[in-house]
Amino acid sequence: QVELQESGPGLVKPSGTLSLTCAVSGGPISTNNWWSWVRQPPGKGLEWIGEVYHSGSTNYSPSLKSRVTISVDKSKNQFSLKLNSVTAADTAVYYCARVFIMGTVDYYYYMDVWGKGTTVTVS
Amino acid sequence: DIQMTQSPSSLYASVGDRVTITCRASQNIYTYFNWYQQKPGKAPELLIYTASSLQSGVPSRFSGSGSGTDFTLTISSLQPEDFATYYCQQGYSTPWTFGQGTKVEI
Numbered sequence: 001q002v003e004l005q006e007s008g009p010g011l012v013k014p015s016g017t018l019s020l021t022c023a024v025s026g027g028p029i030s031t032n033n034w035w036s037w038v039r040q041p042p043g044k045g046l047e048w049i050g051e052v053y054h055s056g057s058t059n060y061s062p063s064l065k066s067r068v069t070i071s072v073d074k075s076k077n078q079f080s081l082k083l084n085s086v087t088a089a090d091t092a093v094y095y096c097a098r099v100f101i102m103g104t105v106d107y108y109y110y111m112d113v114w115g116k117g118t119t120v121t122v123s
Numbered sequence: 124d125i126q127m128t129q130s131p132s133s134l135y136a137s138v139g140d141r142v143t144i145t146c147r148a149s150q151n152i153y154t155y156f157n158w159y160q161q162k163p164g165k166a167p168e169l170l171i172y173t174a175s176s177l178q179s180g181v182p183s184r185f186s187g188s189g190s191g192t193d194f195t196l197t198i199s200s201l202q203p204e205d206f207a208t209y210y211c212q213q214g215y216s217t218p219w220t221f222g223q224g225t226k227v228e229i
Contacts, residue, residue, distance in 0.1 A: 114166040
């Protein structure tokens, strides 16, 4: 059973860089899945940030692309998020999630495993 | 980006009620569509994938239907543990996008 655990500073200064890591346990990160970051500002809905494949390929949200880097460390079985030039608007609970790929001809994608989330405050 | 619009934003219901939540995509997404449940202070959990497939461990009172642009989540008989916020999400193309959520309240 794959489990995900986020870690990182809970407080980041404005204009600084938010850095989080998601540790993957119960299975290798080098499987046919994407590994995503999703955030949720206080009292608001879910926002997808981006994702990484074990090869290092990435996809990012266009609204955050200029500030985001997501990378994978296969030796540590983890992936990471860096968001720079943060403001108060980046205050949120940050989740990591596995994007499961189903199918062999048509590919279906869904987030089937989530971490518990970590709260990051920019102040 | 594909926009996902849920309705209603919130609803009040009682235990035993049949509840229906709808989600509309801004373009045809076939059945590349998923539903999640989120309880306060917890991470979202996958309920339904590919529009109508029930995730393992999810009670059979939950069902999903639809294709193209219009989708529905139905809870046949609302239970106390079902009071939560429900999100739809398109899995057709990145950036993955979610609906704004539907809060089911007592």
